[in-house]
Amino acid sequence: MIRTTRAPRARCAALCAALALLAAACGKEGSPPGKGPAADRLPHYETARGFSLPASSTWTRARRRGYLTVGAKEDQPYLGEKDPATGTYSGFDIEIARMMSASLGFPPGTIRFRTIASANRETALQNGQIDYYVGTYTINANRKKLVGFAGPYFMAGQSLLVRKDENGIHGPRDLDGRRVCSAAGSTPYQRIRADYPKAVLVGYDTYSVCVDNLLTYQVDAVTTDDAILIGYAAKAPHELKVVGEPFSKEPYGIGVPRSDNALRFALNDALEARQRNGDWKKAYEATLGLSGVPAPSPPAIDRYPAT
Numbered sequence: 001m002i003r004t005t006r007a008p009r010a011r012c013a014a015l016c017a018a019l020a021l022l023a024a025a026c027g028k029e030g031s032p033p034g035k036g037p038a039a040d041r042l043p044h045y046e047t048a049r050g051f052s053l054p055a056s057s058t059w060t061r062a063r064r065r066g067y068l069t070v071g072a073k074e075d076q077p078y079l080g081e082k083d084p085a086t087g088t089y090s091g092f093d094i095e096i097a098r099m100m101s102a103s104l105g106f107p108p109g110t111i112r113f114r115t116i117a118s119a120n121r122e123t124a125l126q127n128g129q130i131d132y133y134v135g136t137y138t139i140n141a142n143r144k145k146l147v148g149f150a151g152p153y154f155m156a157g158q159s160l161l162v163r164k165d166e167n168g169i170h171g172p173r174d175l176d177g178r179r180v181c182s183a184a185g186s187t188p189y190q191r192i193r194a195d196y197p198k199a200v201l202v203g204y205d206t207y208s209v210c211v212d213n214l215l216t217y218q219v220d221a222v223t224t225d226d227a228i229l230i231g232y233a234a235k236a237p238h239e240l241k242v243v244g245e246p247f248s249k250e251p252y253g254i255g256v257p258r259s260d261n262a263l264r265f266a267l268n269d270a271l272e273a274r275q276r277n278g279d280w281k282k283a284y285e286a287t288l289g290l291s292g293v294p295a296p297s298p299p300a301i302d303r304y305p306a307t
Contacts, residue, residue, distance in 0.1 A: 157246020
């Protein structure tokens, strides 16, 4: 028998009022509120003076034009998000992009961000549309055949987002008979279907719709990478929480043109330096850390050989 969760009338009324406010905040009914990291609390990244990387054709072109073009996501709370009113990007991935820019000798304020859909990341890097890409980009062997990766800068893993009042779901083994939402056809969706077949799987085009359905008690959990779920929890901390331990490994890397090993190596050096001087942790705490999840230890850099 499928178990469903029904909110008390008072709880439903409160949620309806909350959703009305959320809709006003971000223009989409049911979505988490449109607040982002506080600009005045974001770290300042000192720009490297006299930096030069002539062996990198990507860096050389950027230096000639005077700015870096960086691919990013625009719809992932506290990771990569674009304010539709101002066009400003914010989130942990955006901070990683900015600190890398500073290490390459470009003031972070000169970056021109460009939203690139997941399906178009490799093409954008191969065609020179962007100089590098930072946006929940999992490093794997197949992608390494097409592009290069610096990092990883964050180790994500599939996890579960539930309502704050949910006490019966602590991990994927608690999903029997429960309605679980994910992006249709995604890797997290396929993993639940294959490994936890007693869960009642619900698929939509976007995770924001899944979160809408979670807030209105139409599903019991949302599943995808924990970094993405942490962002949603940060936006609605009184309504949502991430539970359990991650049950997959998703190392996020910085995508670069495959032949530009000089740029990849320079970004690896920059990541390690920013981890040591505390910038990485400060960036996390100003973005994803607003969910209440403490900063993890950054993963070891994968310095694979030149290709």
